[in-house]
Amino acid sequence: MAEFDFGDRVVQINQNSLQSKCDTCPIHNRTMCAFAGEDAARELAMISRTRRISAGQTIVTEQDSLDFVGNVVSGVVKLSKTLEDGRQQIVGLLFPSDFMGHIFSDHTRFAYEAASDVEICVFDRKAFETLVQNNPEIQHELLLKVLTELDATREWMVLLGCQNARERIASFLLMLLRRSLQTGCPKEDLPPNPTIRFPINRKNIALFLGTTIETISRQIQSMSKARILKIIDGNTFEIINPGRLAKMANHEEWLEDYPV
Template sequence: MTVISERIDRCRICAIRHQAVCGALSDHEIQALSAVARQRVLKAGDVIQNAEDEVSSFANIVSGVVKLSKVLSDGRQQIVGLQFPPDFLGRAYRTRSPFYAEAATDVELCVFPKRSFEALMADQPELESRLFQNTLDELDAARDWMLLLGRKSAAEKVASFLALIARRKAPALCEHMPADTLLTITLPLTRAEIADYLGLTIETVSRQIGNLRAADILETGANRTITVLDYDGLAEAAQL
């Protein structure tokens, strides 16, 4: 089996193919894209791209969580977003990266050269349309996050963050979760990072998680795992 045929087979069985931007492509177009695609596996903490790096490629997130940050001139850093499968990592037609991107967990990426991907976008309006829709979804999410940071209480902020992680892990399950169903998630951030992301202190984050545990909405476990016992209760606490 050739390298190209292996890549095509990988695309055919890819878990995110129909949800990712490449879901807009036909089988023939997928073959063209897979010929230039490559897999990249990173460990938690690995740097994917520095802010202001020249953009040479884009990627679909196949598994894991990517942390996006902005760095101020004095070295202070703020987490500004998280990306999950099947999100698209990168900004088409940008020459430099606007964010510092780091693997928050172990991550697998499907990477496309910038020039090849942008050429395919020019030939395939469906691909450009899918990417545009993704951009609008990110804009909506950013507006929701502005509401969270500006108006929600500490309890609502922590519950909103946990609900976000749960929905991204199992969206269909969270939509129609049977009363006796449990959902275990691994938090992609430390409590210090969650506090930074939400504009809270570590003590406040820990206290609010403890309150949710006392309300029988969730249980905490080792290695940053949380089991959601009552997703509807979590959503209510988040004011979703």
């Protein structure tokens, strides 16, 4: 019998039903675990373990070697780079089901930090790399995932390169909206006035958007006055007019779901 601490659940299982640990995993059907064949999935379950990190803790620093990879189960992990003089830029936010890690390389050039309380499911990197190289279909899924991420990063680059503060914040709100609806929500189920919660604090939002907490504050207040959103509390917002928000973001990709 083995005991697994899986967040708020402690699961006791015996060796030949190792996969049951993953059956209770809230995101297992949205990660590579779902794409792996039965043998590979079993192997993944075998080498995986859960780690919990509290908000603000560094998981890996820049230049560190990253000896594990994994999936975010809950919370948000930030990927960032800090310049010598202290300026920092977040180059990626990893949400539940996102893959984290720097595979096939001994050092990462970015720091991984818990942007909120976080639960991650980790595998030993070397073991995972071997698994990948022995399973072309997993490698293929990984390639697709990285290609998607590359495109998303480029989209964000457009935001940083030529969009203003208002557009950046509108885009961030829409991104959160998307991610919160993402769990296979059919179009007709879209709530007319969805509610969004910031999963991370202002400072991190600012570092992600390449702006300051003051600018974010002012823009949010201004959107509230313009009746685009309603401030429920400092971190919760009701989007009164998702279509106008999308228009404001000026990014076609995010205009799709809601009419103006």
